[in-house]
Amino acid sequence: MCNYVRIKSTPRELEQAYQAEYIGDDYTRDDKINGFANPKLPVILDHDTDHIVAAQWGFLPTWAKDSEFAKKTLNARMEEVHQKPTYKNYTNNRCLILVNAFHEWKWLDDKGKRKDNYLIKIKDQEIFAIGGLYNIWVNPATDEEILTCTIGTTEANPLMAEIHNTKHRMPILLNNQIEYRWLDDIPVEDFLYPNYNPELSAQNLTNLEVNSLF
Numbered sequence: 001m002c003n004y005v006r007i008k009s010t011p012r013e014l015e016q017a018y019q020a021e022y023i024g025d026d027y028t029r030d031d032k033i034n035g036f037a038n039p040k041l042p043v044i045l046d047h048d049t050d051h052i053v054a055a056q057w058g059f060l061p062t063w064a065k066d067s068e069f070a071k072k073t074l075n076a077r078m079e080e081v082h083q084k085p086t087y088k089n090y091t092n093n094r095c096l097i098l099v100n101a102f103h104e105w106k107w108l109d110d111k112g113k114r115k116d117n118y119l120i121k122i123k124d125q126e127i128f129a130i131g132g133l134y135n136i137w138v139n140p141a142t143d144e145e146i147l148t149c150t151i152g153t154t155e156a157n158p159l160m161a162e163i164h165n166t167k168h169r170m171p172i173l174l175n176n177q178i179e180y181r182w183l184d185d186i187p188v189e190d191f192l193y194p195n196y197n198p199e200l201s202a203q204n205l206t207n208l209e210v211n212s213l214f
Helices: 011-018 067-072 158-163 179-184 205-211
Strands: 004-007 030-034 040-045 048-057 075-077 094-099 101-107 115-122 128-138 145-155 169-171 200-204
Touching: 004 040, 004 094, 011 040, 011 048, 011 094, 040 128, 040 145, 048 094, 075 169, 094 145, 094 179, 101 158, 115 158, 115 205, 128 179, 158 200, 200 205
Parallel strands: 048 145, 075 145
Antiparallel strands: 004 030, 004 101, 040 048, 040 094, 094 128, 101 115, 115 200, 128 145, 145 169
8 A cells, every 4th residue: 555655846846847837735745744644745636737736635535424534545446446435436536646756665574563664656757646536525514625635556566566565555656658648537447557567666765774874
């Protein structure tokens, strides 16, 4: 799964990369952004590719009673979205979630007491998009409209299966040749591994941190 991302790029850098204007609320910028805190991420929505906006990470379907449900919806298994009650009515609500990288942990023992933290991104792209779904949820207590999103995931390719060696999953990582096709209501199956397999790079941050002590 994907619960931690890196976003260091400024709004201006996102604008230059995607030829779109950033508008609205700020998004979270950090080396390791924790999805369980439901931070704001920069996204491009399918119906408005001229703008970049901030969306809460953690999907809320229209029927969600409160925002706590968003802790359970950081990721959506795209092989199952047409059957899952949470997502089945929103499979064409597509968005690009803009990041610099994401974090995943490789278990070094059977119980996960020892892990290596890897930073993963699309090779040769400083900024790239993850395929996501979105919905505008109305808080029943306040009538506030909140744009929410989830990261789409697929079966891991060989590199990610070696790193994410417990669940063998990875986000739908869109290189700049294909990213806008995600917004065109093309069947999600076209973007799942092995139908689509972008070239990735991975850096073992744990080794870097250990080596820096000596």
